[in-house]
Amino acid sequence: MSFKKRLTEKLSDVLTEEELSILPRGFQTLGNIIIVKLNPKLLEKKEIIGQAYLDLLSKIRSVYINKGRIIGSFREPENIEFLVGEDNPIVEHREHGIIYRFDITKIMFSQGNLNERRFLATLVKKGEKIVDMFAGIGYFSLPIAKHSEVGQIYSIELNPKSYKTLLENIKLNHLEEKIIAINGDCKKEVIELSKSGLRADRVIMGVFPAPIDFIKEALSLTKKEGTVFHFEGVVEKDDHSSLFKDFEEVCQEEQYNCNLNSHRLVKSYGPNLFHTVLDIFVKKN
Ligand SMILES: C[S@@+](CC[C@H](N)C(=O)[O-])C[C@H]1O[C@@H](n2cnc3c(N)ncnc32)[C@H](O)[C@@H]1O
Incomplete structure (x- = not known):
């Protein structure tokens, strides 16, 4: 029954x-x-x-x-x-070999994003350097650190409550060597990382609404050989091209070349609205 x-x-x-x-x-x-x-x-x-x-x-x-x-x-x-x-309200939620410990009244955890949390880790190759710009409590950073041979992940989170929980979860899952957590505004922090000489193989831009205002700064992490950006947004059914155009416009202004490698529907977000991720390959002109 x-x-x-x-x-x-x-x-x-x-x-x-x-x-x-x-x-x-x-x-x-x-x-x-x-x-x-x-x-x-x-x-x-x-x-x-x-x-x-x-x-x-x-x-x-x-x-x-x-x-x-x-x-x-x-x-x-x-x-x-x-x-x-x-x-x-403090829960220990187990998913895909990770323990996420958090306060359910203060921190979101979307069941609809389960496949994406799982999938991103499968793309990561040995030794990669990754910047997770909107890290939250480690939704993406933790499974990547656990299930791939990533070199280093820089996980940036602005909300002090989520940052504290991120630190706790890194420890709880014994991933201190793989993840460096940064408490700050990723708009500024990516510039600092770039100034320090960091160039990333992969940049995760996972927040709503689409983080268009953060693209210019994120591009400063682009490697000479190219970098993959995972760029999230909400689109009307199958209309991922308008979201890509927003990204492309900033690339053109900043003299970068970009190609849309692939895109995925993460989950339904309302009547005819879909949470989508674009995988964009970027290289300096
Ligand atoms: C909740 S996560 C979304 C994660 C993932 N897309 C998901 O749905 O599972 C987005 C995080 O970005 C953080 N955030 C928002 N603006 C930020 C900024 N300027 N710099 C760093 N983190 C930011 C929020 O505090 C939040 O924890």
């Missing part, structure tokens, strides 16, 4: 037919916590519903409720509230 059916059965004596019909279809699991989104009409009975989840899911210790979106340039959860179980 599907989970939704079991949940509906369990709540059939306490919810009306209408309320049962608007129970959520799914939920997000992070370690031993689940996060549910409830239709506002169900909020009056949120505790009873939360308890039903807890009773049905034996490995789950806490249920939280998501009442907001991911907001601001730090991409933080707007409003995640404790509902039932153990009131402890």
Whole structure:
């Protein structure tokens, strides 16, 4: 029997037919916590519903409720509230051989980006130098460090809370030798890295909206032999070319050549909107 059916059965004596019909279809699991989104009409009975989840899911210790979106340039959860179980938002979420330890009420973790977190590591060749410009808690840096033969990753994060969590996760996963974490604005930090002589094989630009204002500075990391940039954005279905044009325009102004090697749809982002990544090869003219 599907989970939704079991949940509906369990709540059939306490919810009306209408309320049962608007129970959520799914939920997000992070370690031993689940996060549910409830239709506002169900909020009056949120505790009873939360308890039903807890009773049905034996490995789950806490249920939280998501009442907001991911907001601001730090991409933080707007409003995640404790509902039932153990009131402890610090989770250890295991994915692809990595432990991500973080506070689910302060730090986002997108299930939809799972394939991209996994995939990037498969592209990395032995000895590469990588700059992860919007590193967060190490979404990309940690799996790359763990599963590839990368030389060095420079992981830049501006939000002090995420930076602290990044440092903890590097330690927790024993990846101190592979990752250098930097707390700062990547717009400035990439220039500092470039001035220090660093040239990268790969630059990850993973943030919403597309980090167009950061391209000029990021280009300063380009190697003589060329550098791959993983550039994220949101596009209308199949319209990755307009996102590439934005990148290309800056390259032309700065006298770089760029080629779109490939692109991937990461996840659906809304009606006819898709989170996309472009893999762009850049070389100085
Ligand atoms: C949440 S991650 C997105 C990671 C990945 N794309 C994903 O969805 O899994 C983006 C991170 O960039 C950070 N950030 C935003 N502006 C920044 C800046 N100017 N310099 C460095 N980090 C920045 C945010 O604080 C956030 O942690």
